Amino acid sequence: MFRVGILGATGAVGQRFVQLLDGHPDFELVALTASEESAGSSYRAAAKWRVSTPIPEDVASMTVTATEPEAVPDDLDLLFSSLPSGVAERVEPAFLEAGYVVSSNSSNARLDDDVPLVIPEVNPDHLDLIEVQREERDWDGALIKNPNCSTITMVPALAALDQFGIERVNVSTLQAVSGAGYSxxxxxxxxxxxxxxxxxxxxxxxxxxxxxxxxxxxxxxxWHEASVSASCNRIATIDGHLENVFVETDADPSTEEIAEAFRAAASQDLPTAPDPLIEVFDEPDRPQPRLDRMVGDGMAIAVGGIQQNDDGFQFNVLSHNTIRGAAGASVLNGELLADRGWL
Amino acid sequence: MFRVGILGATGAVGQRFVQLLDGHPDFELVALTASEESAGSSYRAAAKWRVSTPIPEDVASMTVTATEPEAVPDDLDLLFSSLPSGVAERVEPAFLEAGYVVSSNSSNARLDDDVPLVIPEVNPDHLDLIEVQREERDWDGALIKNPNCSTITMVPALAALDQFGIERVNVSTLQAVSGAGYSxxxxxxxxxxxxxxxxxxxxxxxxxxxxxxxxxxxxxxxWHEASVSASCNRIATIDGHLENVFVETDADPSTEEIAEAFRAAASQDLPTAPDPLIEVFDEPDRPQPRLDRMVGDGMAIAVGGIQQNDDGFQFNVLSHNTIRGAAGASVLNGELLADRGWL
Amino acid sequence: MFRVGILGATGAVGQRFVQLLDGHPDFELVALTASEESAGSSYRAAAKWRVSTPIPEDVASMTVTATEPEAVPDDLDLLFSSLPSGVAERVEPAFLEAGYVVSSNSSNARLDDDVPLVIPEVNPDHLDLIEVQREERDWDGALIKNPNCSTITMVPALAALDQFGIERVNVSTLQAVSGAGYSxxxxxxxxxxxxxxxxxxxxxxxxxxxxxxxxxxxxxxxWHEASVSASCNRIATIDGHLENVFVETDADPSTEEIAEAFRAAASQDLPTAPDPLIEVFDEPDRPQPRLDRMVGDGMAIAVGGIQQNDDGFQFNVLSHNTIRGAAGASVLNGELLADRGWL
Amino acid sequence: MFRVGILGATGAVGQRFVQLLDGHPDFELVALTASEESAGSSYRAAAKWRVSTPIPEDVASMTVTATEPEAVPDDLDLLFSSLPSGVAERVEPAFLEAGYVVSSNSSNARLDDDVPLVIPEVNPDHLDLIEVQREERDWDGALIKNPNCSTITMVPALAALDQFGIERVNVSTLQAVSGAGYSxxxxxxxxxxxxxxxxxxxxxxxxxxxxxxxxxxxxxxxWHEASVSASCNRIATIDGHLENVFVETDADPSTEEIAEAFRAAASQDLPTAPDPLIEVFDEPDRPQPRLDRMVGDGMAIAVGGIQQNDDGFQFNVLSHNTIRGAAGASVLNGELLADRGWL
Known part of the structure; x- marks a missing residue:
């Protein structure tokens, strides 16, 4: 068992981390941090628990500490981070200098040259950047990021299609309110x-x-040379980002070939990884957020509505934005780090 | 004053017709038709009135007739039609053979070569097809159609942009439930x-x-040679279709030139026509369905979010789907017919 | 194992039956009926599955039959019924004459003198009416009913309070749309x-x-002599009926005594019965439909907001209307019949 | 014309004040106050305008001042207040000492013995308390309050029923989110x-x-001696509070007598007062928030669902919570003050 902690454990994504780590086969949750005001309180008191499953009793009685390296145990193998990006920008480097490995959902530093931005089923080899990172910075630790929830919904599908040579992507999103945090x-x-x-x-x-x-x-x-243009919308759904994707590729695949490419997308052999990675719906009106966001326990990508158009083809894609799109993504990255020997 | 009637007056769009014709300067509503079961009832009894303004008292007491030429007065100048397309396909030709002029919102026959599909501010000259229509068919009357509510939202904006040479359009819609009828x-x-x-x-x-x-x-x-690909979504809004439009044009206009093109879109001098036709919002988060669907009394087109992207540019557009997108569109077409001397 | 079937298996409540019977320790699902048009189809084809868990594979391939005694196996131990009440009124007697035992969620016959209307934790002794029923009617079978979803939410709480002598109840409901069926x-x-x-x-x-x-x-x-007055409202929630209950009792219990009475409500030792029966929330703003409808796997009653007022006291109560309030109620009644030796 | 101002003009209720005062026959809006940060800005810049009608152009260009007596003109006849109650508690007395007349929607001081809490159609004679108020306090001005939005919905209906001798009221509310302010x-x-x-x-x-x-x-x-017990709920509606009211009276009126009492409720001859005050619906499923909140331009009270029960009778009542229930209530009180010679 690896000993893990959560930076920013009381917020909406922090609570998802707690939920997903409950009963995890490889990770033992031993540290929870939050803002100064919450430090010293029990997790039950500090977090206003709003996840629909009950709060794990052993976590509820843990004491929350401040979000600083001195306040957490030295011997942690891994820290998950869901701090607001403004805070993370300041705090994450302190933990890295102190030698911690951080799997972060925060949006800062995602595009830095030496920071691996990773979806395990898409680009696990980007972990190699950790070597670069350690050389270039004064860090003993390692920082790995997962992408934004709307990106993570679309990219596994695009990765499956890149065998056809993606040239252009127009994407419109219908995003759930949970993506903006509780308030x-x-x-x-x-x-x-x-x-x-x-x-x-x-x-x-x-x-x-x-x-x-x-x-x-x-x-x-x-970076991939495709042009990508996005138009993002918020709608009145609780969870689940739905996206309409228009793609133009070098090759001109049939709808059957596209569906087959999705179905063939390789899964990873990690505890939280879904199998299959991509669930393909034949019904034209699926996937739908309320009905399908929990495919693969909220970690799979749901695809439907595949059809050709005048310039290429289009399809719809859905994933659970606070599981696959946030806490689950960081946990999965943590599992990849463990599996590849980085912990 | 022209004497007008409504085919299918009790449904959701039929009720909007009644609302929009209440107090109309040129049209006097004298005939209301519905299904067999409603024939003989008062309009108040036959229509379960659900529009938020009160039912006009004089219309409420009118008697509803069956939807057949024999059941309506001979001397009507114009009929508005909001019949289900399956019914309209059968019934509209009967009225046309009987010599009536019909401004129809029903989706049948919209693509027929000799049927004018018209938005007055976009293609008023398509009315010329009535000559062709009268030659080719056994009709003394005339049939004019307005487009579908999702089409009508986007096309005035595209028409304003065609000076730049539209080559490709990808559009995603977030459509209100009223577009599917009451149930x-x-x-x-x-x-x-x-x-x-x-x-x-x-x-x-x-x-x-x-x-x-x-x-x-x-x-x-x-037909215009641009390629147009659409992805259509239903969301939990009552009224107002919002659309994300990605456009590629020959020329490479700046966002200012695009906004200026929208603002310069010509209005029509007709009672129900909005002026300006297109309302341009500078705030990036507008237009929004609940806040902006009533611009121009529900007849204007609201545009915002104009920005360039790697392949061209994109913007958002909104209109009221049951006013500009349905009953209001037919009324406006009726006003155009009157103005151009076809009644 | 008892062999069971479902009358009306394709509707919303029918699908919940299938979901709840999947993996049931005592009931083996062997018969599914629906309307004439569906007879002969596979369940997968006949039911448009909309429950959020996947359709059980073995049930999906079963063949649906017509809803008549001749079409189902002779040796069924128990039939669950979720037919529309108009249909049930006609069809249930035919099954009873043919000797079947029916646990029905349909609203017909609930108030008949010789039909047990039962919530196992509230009035299991009402099963004795089956003797009366068999004497008075030409039935070899037995008919048992569960109450309406809005009734079933409130009554376990009232039963726990009757030790104080209930005299008057005013109740306002905020009911979910699923209570009205899919459409x-x-x-x-x-x-x-x-x-x-x-x-x-x-x-x-x-x-x-x-x-x-x-x-x-x-x-x-x-019947109990309390006066009960209800005001029922539909709101925009998917599942979970929330009710505000005003009670006047003989005795004048404190809020602590009321909470204690709720906590002490006896559970039943049956597979689907929740324990505790009533979950009491201390937070004043709970229970809430989306957060709390799944307490006790959707079979418990959630109570909160207990407070005294000028004439007695008031509290809020919530249950899952399609689990505890419909299919789960019938399944639980079936388990009670099995436990008491009626199968 | 009376010269009026608004304390707290940029918030949700403040914007409603601006909307309702636009084109008012007797009140000329000449002063707008907000928090320190907004002082000096134009109203357009300080208020993020979210009302669905356009911002009045002349008000948009007015300069917002701080909320203190020194910052507003001396010669104002009347101030409307929609400050948060914590702020109002501190600020309103300062304006009163400085001699201003304030018609306030804020919840502080509503129950003070010498502060008139008024609905013009219900208890206009309570204005007499202003004499008491001036005697007891060091104020040259006058303070008048309107009740809370949920109270104001119910009380005009209760006032109409008090001829039957109201003894007991149980009320459950289904309240719109706008009642809690924008956020x-x-x-x-x-x-x-x-x-x-x-x-x-x-x-x-x-x-x-x-x-x-x-x-x-x-x-x-x-105070009236009836016992009143309320249970309040927030639901997903934008505007319009719906309430289920259970009443027990001395007399035992028929549903016809109750409806007649509602219809006979006297209106006031004031610019913003609706006529009739109470709109009675015969359809059992009305009033509904979205359909009926604008009766009487949002100032009338809509009633329906009248029925007797075992202990008395019950009905439903609805009003627009930010018009009749907030800004409109204060404006109407201002009109009453003007009419009775207090300005």
Missing amino acids: GVTSMEIIDNAIPYIGGEEEKMETESRKLLGTVGDGGVD | GVTSMEIIDNAIPYIGGEEEKMETESRKLLGTVGDGGVD | GVTSMEIIDNAIPYIGGEEEKMETESRKLLGTVGDGGVD | GVTSMEIIDNAIPYIGGEEEKMETESRKLLGTVGDGGVD
Whole structure:
């Protein structure tokens, strides 16, 4: 068993970490951090638990500490991070200098040349950047990032299609409110409404996806050359990001070949990894957020509506934004680190 | 004053017709038809009135007749039609043979070579097809159609942009439930959910938009050559279709030139026509369905989020699907017919 | 193992039956009926499966039969019924005459003198009415009913309080759309809205609750004498009926005594019975439908907001309307029949 | 014309004030206050305008000042206040000492003996308390309050029924999210959910209603002796509070007599007062929030579902919580002050 901790354990993603680590075969949760005000409280008191499964009793009675290297045990094998990016920018480097390995969901540093941005089923070899990272920085630890929830929904599908030579992607998203955190979207904003803007989201999809699909070269990643344009919308769903993807490729695959490519996408042999990675729906009106966000226990990618159009083809893709798109992504990256001997 | 009637007056769009014709400066509503079972009832009894403004008292007491030429007055100048397309396919020709002029919102016959599919601010000259229509068919009357609600939202914006040479359009829609009629979407389908499929909708957007943007040639319309690919979604909004549009053009206009093109889109001098036709929002998170669907009394097109991308540019567009997108569109077409001397 | 079947297996409640019987320790599902049109099809084809867990593979391939005694095996121990009440009124007697035991969720016959209306934790002794039933009717079988979903939410709480002598109950409900069946509430009716009326629901709550809390006497049930007045509302939730209950009792219990009475409510030792029966929340804003409808796997009753008022006291109660309030209620009644030797 | 100002003009209720005062026949809006940070900005910049009608152009260019007596003109006839109650508690007395007349929607001081809590159609004579107020305090101005939005929905109906001798009221509310202010309810809290708790709301309904229905006696109000118990719920509606009311009266009126009492409720001859005050619906499923909140331009009270029960009778009542229940209530009180010569 590896000893793990969570930086920012009381927030919405932090609670998902706690839920996903409950009963984990390889990770033992021994440290929880939060803001100064919560330090010293029990986790039960510090977190207003809102996940629909009950709070794990052993975690509930743990004491929350401040989010600083001095406050957590020395012998942790791995830290998960779901800090607000402004905080993470400041705090994560301190933990790395102190020698901790951090699997982070925070959006800072994702595009840094020497930081592996990883989806285990897509680009596990990007872990090699850790060597570069350790050389270039004063860190004994290691920092690994998972992409943004809207990026992570689309990229496994694109990776499966890259055998056809992706040249252009236009993507529109219908994103759930949980992606903005517990208080990120007010009810006045979203009832009987949709918001065609999520600050910074489109740029994240456009850049992160190209880094993820790129190849590790000398001292960094050569980004994929496809053009990616995103239009991001918030709608009145609790969980599950649905995306309409228009793709143009070099080759001109049939809908059957596209579906077959999705079905053939390789899974990883890791505890939290879904198998299959991509679930393909034949019904034209699926996947749907409420019905399908829990495919593969919230870790699989659901695809449907595959059809050719005048310039290429299009399809719809869905994943659970706070499981596969956030806490689950970091946990899976942690499992990859363990599996490849980085812990 | 022209004497007008409504075919299918009791349904959701029929009720909107009644609302929009209440107090109309040129049209006097004198005939209401519905299904056999309702014939003979008062409109108040036959229609379960659900529009948020009160039912006009004089209309409420009118008697509903069957939907057949024999049942309506001979001297009507114009009939509006919002029949289900299956019914309209059968019934509209009977009215046309009997010499009536019909401005129809029903989806049948929209792509017929000799049927004008018209948005007054976009292609008023397509009315010329009525001559062709009268020659080719045994009709004394005239049939004019307005496009589907999702098409009508996007096309005025595209028309304004065609000066730059539109080559390719990818569009994703977030459509309101009212577009499916009163019972078209169940609550179980849409609460905490979205449906990435609306039967036939994508094809309508892809074909109707190219006919609307086409030019009248010998005996028909030469469709616009742009490729148009649509992905249509239903979300939990009552009214207002929001669309993300990705466009590639010959020229490479700046965002300012694009906004200016939208603002310069010509209005029509007709009672129900909005001025300006297109309302441009500078705030990146607008237009939004609940806040902006009533711009121009529900007849204007709201545009925002204009930005360039790697292959061209993108923007968001919104209109009120049961006003500009249905009943209001037919009324406006009726006003155009009156203005151009076809009544 | 008892061999069981489902009458009306393809509808919303029918699908819940299939889900709840999957892996049941005592019941083996061997027969599925539906309407004439579905007879002969596989269950997968006949049911449009919409439950969020996958369709059980062995059930998916079973053949659906018509809903008539001749079409199901002779040797069934128990039939669950979730037929529309109009159909059940006609069909259930045929099965009873043919000797089948039926645990029914349909609303017909619930108030009949010789039909046990049962919640196992509340009035298991009402099963004695089966003797009366067999004497008075030409039936070899037996018919047992569970109450309406809104009644079943409130009555376990009231039963726990009857030690204080209930005299008067006013109850307001906030009911989920699934209670009306898959197509019972349109999205146009419920988005940004609430409907203060559910046909027949108030009367069901007022009568069924008094029968359930009554005592078996000669040839029937002496209903409880409390006055019960209900006001029923539909709101935009998927599952989970929330109810505000105002109670006046003979005694004047403290909030602690009330909470204690709820906590002390006896569970039943049956496979589907929750333990505890009633979950008491101390937080004033709980229970809430989305967060708490799955307490006790959807079979428990959640209570909160206990407070005294000028005339007595009040509290809130919640249960899952399609599990505890429908299919789960019938399954639990079936387990009670098995346990008491009626199968 | 009276010169008026708004304290707290940029918030949700403040924007409603601006909307309702636009084009008012007697009130000219000349002063707008907000927090320190906004002072000096134009109203357009300081308020993020979210009301669905456009921002009035002349108000948009007005300069916002700080919320203190020195910052507003001396010669104002009337100030409307929609400050948070914590702020109002501190700031309103300063304005009163400085001689301003304040019609306030804030919840502080509503139950003070010498502060008139007024609904013009219910208890206009409570204005007499202003004399008491001026005697007892060091104020040259005058303070008048309107009740909470949930109280104001119910009380006009109760006032109409008091001829039958109201003894007991149990009321359950289904309240819109706008009642909590723009950010008061998060989307995560309310989508597919309801919250059976609104802090302080039940007590407000129980106390304010009894003061409103009371009679002015020596130096204060003798509260009505009826017992009132409330249970308050938040649901996913934008505007419009719906309430189920159970009433027990001395007399035993028929449903016809109850409806007649509602219809006979006297209106006031004031610019913003609706006529009739109470709109009675015969359809059992009305009023509904989305369909009926705008009756009487959002100022009327909608009633329906009248029926007798074992202990008395029950009905449903609805009003627009941010018009009749907040800004409109204060404006109407201002009109009453003007009409009775207090300005």
